[in-house]
Amino acid sequence: xxxxxxxxxxxxxxxxxxRAMGNVAPALLGGVCVATMRDGRATAVRFDPPTGLRAxxxxxxxxxxxxxxxxxxxxxxxxxxxxAAVGDTALLLAALTTGRHELIGExxxxxxxxxxxxxxxxxxxxxxxLCRSRGALGAMLSGSGSTMLALFRTSDINPRTAAGIxxxxxxxxxSSAPGTTVSCRVLSFASKGAIVA
Numbered sequence: 473x474x475x476x477x478x479x480x481x482x483x484x485x486x487x488x489x490x491r492a493m494g495n496v497a498p499a500l501l502g503g504v505c506v507a508t509m510r511d512g513r514a515t516a517v518r519f520d521p522p523t524g525l526r527a528x529x530x531x532x533x534x535x536x537x538x539x540x541x542x543x544x545x546x547x548x549x550x551x552x553x554x555x556a557a558v559g560d561t562a563l564l565l566a567a568l569t570t571g572r573h574e575l576i577g578e579x580x581x582x583x584x585x586x587x588x589x590x591x592x593x594x595x596x597x598x599x600x601x602l603c604r605s606r607g608a609l610g611a612m613l614s615g616s617g618s619t620m621l622a623l624f625r626t627s628d629i630n631p632r633t634a635a636g637i638x639x640x641x642x643x644x645x646x647s648s649a650p651g652t653t654v655s656c657r658v659l660s661f662a663s664k665g666a667i668v669a
Contacts, residue, residue, distance in 0.1 A: 502665035521661030541616035
């Protein structure tokens, strides 16, 4: 597993690999991955995806380049925000690995990027609140945005519920960005990574 990851990252180059670890590791390994890159060496730990959860993925037609989403982030963060981020990350992993799904919302209270990126996506907080009001355990940006996702217990999300949420999200997004469309999909967690022939 690690060797496969190292080969792909080496081929990508250090600049790309260092920034893409959070995408490359789960794409190759499947499941849920924790990945880091230090001194040109990747380390990734994979664990089985949680059972009983589905993700509602909301994709606005507006694309926000990662470089633009990074540009709104501060160069330095308050110490308390950094400490909270470490604790919330640990809590999210604990929630996913122990089945304590009710903790997902508490663990998803980001203070490092979402508050800053909200100015690029003025609809974000309203969409998250809507998803939570419709039964989502938590809602967050996917990467740097503009894609958002909401995690639901499998029993709380179905095509009809998803369609209703999507219609409401469309209205919220269009109130800030007229003409923008939003596509929605309910996805399961992939237990296997990509197969390279």
